[in-house]
Amino acid sequence: xxxxxxxxxxxxxxxxxxxxxxxxxxxxxxxxxxxxxxxxxxxxxxxxxxxxxxxxxxxxxxxxxxxxxxxxxxxxxxxxxxxxxxxxxxxxxxxxxxxxxxxxxxxxxxxxxxxxxxxxxxxxxxxxxxxxxxxxxx
Amino acid sequence: xxxxxxxxxxxxxxxxxxxxxxxxxxxxxxxxxxxxxxxxxxxxxxxxxxxxxxxxxxxxxxxxxxxxxxxxxxxxxxxxxxxxxxxxxxxxxxxxxxxxxxxxxxxxxxxxxxxxxxxxxxxxxxxxxxxxxxxxxxxxxxxxxxxxxxxxxxxxxxxxxxxxxxxxxxxxxxxxxxxxxxxxxxxxxxxxxxxxxxxxxxxxxxxxxxxxxxxxxxxxxxxxxxxxxxxxxxxxxxxxxxxxxxxxxxxxxxxxxxxxxxxxxxxxxxxxxxxxxxxxxxxxxxxxxxxxxxxxxxxxxxxxxxxxxxxxxxxxxxxxxxxxxxxxxxxxxxxxxxxxxxxxxxxxxxxxxxxxxxxxxxxxxxxxxxxxxxxxxxxxxxxxxxxx
Numbered sequence: 001x002x003x004x005x006x007x008x009x010x011x012x013x014x015x016x017x018x019x020x021x022x023x024x025x026x027x028x029x030x031x032x033x034x035x036x037x038x039x040x041x042x043x044x045x046x047x048x049x050x051x052x053x054x055x056x057x058x059x060x061x062x063x064x065x066x067x068x069x070x071x072x073x074x075x076x077x078x079x080x081x082x083x084x085x086x087x088x089x090x091x092x093x094x095x096x097x098x099x100x101x102x103x104x105x106x107x108x109x110x111x112x113x114x115x116x117x118x119x120x121x122x123x124x125x126x127x128x129x130x131x132x133x134x135x136x137x138x
Numbered sequence: 139x140x141x142x143x144x145x146x147x148x149x150x151x152x153x154x155x156x157x158x159x160x161x162x163x164x165x166x167x168x169x170x171x172x173x174x175x176x177x178x179x180x181x182x183x184x185x186x187x188x189x190x191x192x193x194x195x196x197x198x199x200x201x202x203x204x205x206x207x208x209x210x211x212x213x214x215x216x217x218x219x220x221x222x223x224x225x226x227x228x229x230x231x232x233x234x235x236x237x238x239x240x241x242x243x244x245x246x247x248x249x250x251x252x253x254x255x256x257x258x259x260x261x262x263x264x265x266x267x268x269x270x271x272x273x274x275x276x277x278x279x280x281x282x283x284x285x286x287x288x289x290x291x292x293x294x295x296x297x298x299x300x301x302x303x304x305x306x307x308x309x310x311x312x313x314x315x316x317x318x319x320x321x322x323x324x325x326x327x328x329x330x331x332x333x334x335x336x337x338x339x340x341x342x343x344x345x346x347x348x349x350x351x352x353x354x355x356x357x358x359x360x361x362x363x364x365x366x367x368x369x370x371x372x373x374x375x376x377x378x379x380x381x382x383x384x385x386x387x388x389x390x391x392x393x394x395x396x397x398x399x400x401x402x403x404x405x406x407x408x409x410x411x412x413x414x415x416x417x418x419x420x421x422x423x424x425x426x427x428x429x430x431x432x433x434x435x436x437x438x439x440x441x442x443x444x445x446x447x448x449x450x451x452x453x454x455x456x457x458x459x460x461x462x463x464x465x466x467x468x469x470x471x472x473x474x475x476x477x478x479x480x481x482x483x484x485x486x487x488x489x490x491x492x493x494x495x496x497x498x499x500x501x502x503x504x505x506x507x508x509x510x511x512x513x514x515x516x517x518x519x520x521x522x523x524x525x526x
Contacts, residue, residue: 080492081492089264094250098163
């Protein structure tokens with residue numbers, strides 16, 4: 001009986017480790033606003049353009065083909081890459097908004113967030129450093 | 139001339155703005171599409187294909203340059219080259235945007251006129267799952283530009299959001315090589331979006347004028363020897379006034395468009411429907427009614443859609459009101475040749491496959507039925523839509 005228990009909890013442990021490889025949404029540590037999942041989604045879909053403190057949001061993303069990007073869009077926005085790009089093409093070419101700005105790597109993302117108090121971005125949770133503040137994980 | 143001036147001054151504004159080259163953002167979209175009729179008892183209007191493969195009709199390239207002048211203002215120009223127009227470069231959009239508040243944007247300049255829900259994105263093939271937006275509603279773009287002002291306001295309502303759009307301005311150009319003007323265009327629309335559905339309603343009014351006065355006068359005098367037209371009145375050979383030509387002219391006739399639609403995107407099922415009705419007062423066509431419904435399913439990287447569309451108009455010859463039968467025959471003939479479209483319905487299967495980032499391959503098979511002739515044509519198209 002005990003051995004089953006051990007195997008079972010080991011499986012659970014492994015499973016939870018696997019899902020711990022997740023995405024962290026990050027902002028500058030100076031940003032004291034609180035965010036729910038809906039707000040993050042609205043920011044990435046161009047529906048919210050300013051933080052509650054009135055600062056214009058600089059929205060950052062990793063490159064389209066980065067695995068983090070795909071994971072973030074699927075879990076936080078419920079959109080595949082092509083759905084996300086189709087959605088933004090309707091806004092970007094009709095004067096309704098500017099799509100998130102691409103940065104090349106997680107390190108660049110951290111640096112950009114660190115340098116800009118009104119920015120928001122995401123990285124793999126393992127890449128998070130003390131320079132940024134995690135506001136949500138997916 | 140007007141549009142060239144506006145576009146070039148805006149281009150100059152973009153390039154001479156204090157923005158460095160790096161602050162000018164370039165992006166774009168395009169389509170390369172080929173197609174042909176594989177069974178062509180008729181050659182349907184509005185689709186632009188015949189029984190020979192054609193790669194030109196629906197292909198287009200567009201480049202957008204956008205410069206942020208400061209926090210509140212940006213200038214944008216979209217240069218577009220359409221195969222249908224021999225890839226002549228046209229400033230499709232050229233406008234200044236003013237961010238009045240986070241929710242409200244005011245645009246000044248030249249932009250696509252949103253007669254219908256997707257009019258402003260109809261050229262961006264990548265933005266939808268069909269090979270083209272249904273032609274019953276999205277006829278093409280001969281007169282869907284407005285020069286004027288547009289206001290957009292979005293706000294959250296509960297878990298959803300609502301967007302109001304209003305435009306005011308005018309258009310002048312050519313439709314089927316006939317001078318055409320729309321003045322006092324007034325447009326308003328509202329769209330509510332919730333997680334998985336959205337609903338839209340819009341209305342547009344304008345004064346429409348076709349530059350057909352001279353050709354109708356000359357046409358009548360040619361068709362009916364001995365008849366004359368002076369100051370909008372037709373006289374028979376005995377010099378008796380028999381017809382008021384104003385009944386036939388389209389001069390500042392009021393036009394009214396209204397449309398509605400809704401979209402569902404739920405658990406990979408996609409449903410999309412639009413309906414629109416429009417008329418130009420005193421014109422030959424009483425009312426045009428158009429609609430489509432589309433049902434689709436999204437697989438991993440592919441979307442399959444079935445589209446049914448219908449184009450219908452009610453029609454009268456009220457303008458043929460003369461006591462002179464020859465005049466009436468002319469009016470009927472002019473009506474038929476100038477403005478009478480073919481009613482049709484069509485059913486199509488559309489396939490989209492997202493091949494790579496920003497690249498979608500499209501295939502289509504449609505059957506188009508001409509209601510009057512009771513004959514049909516089958517259309518096959520294949521192409522690539524992209525954004526960059």
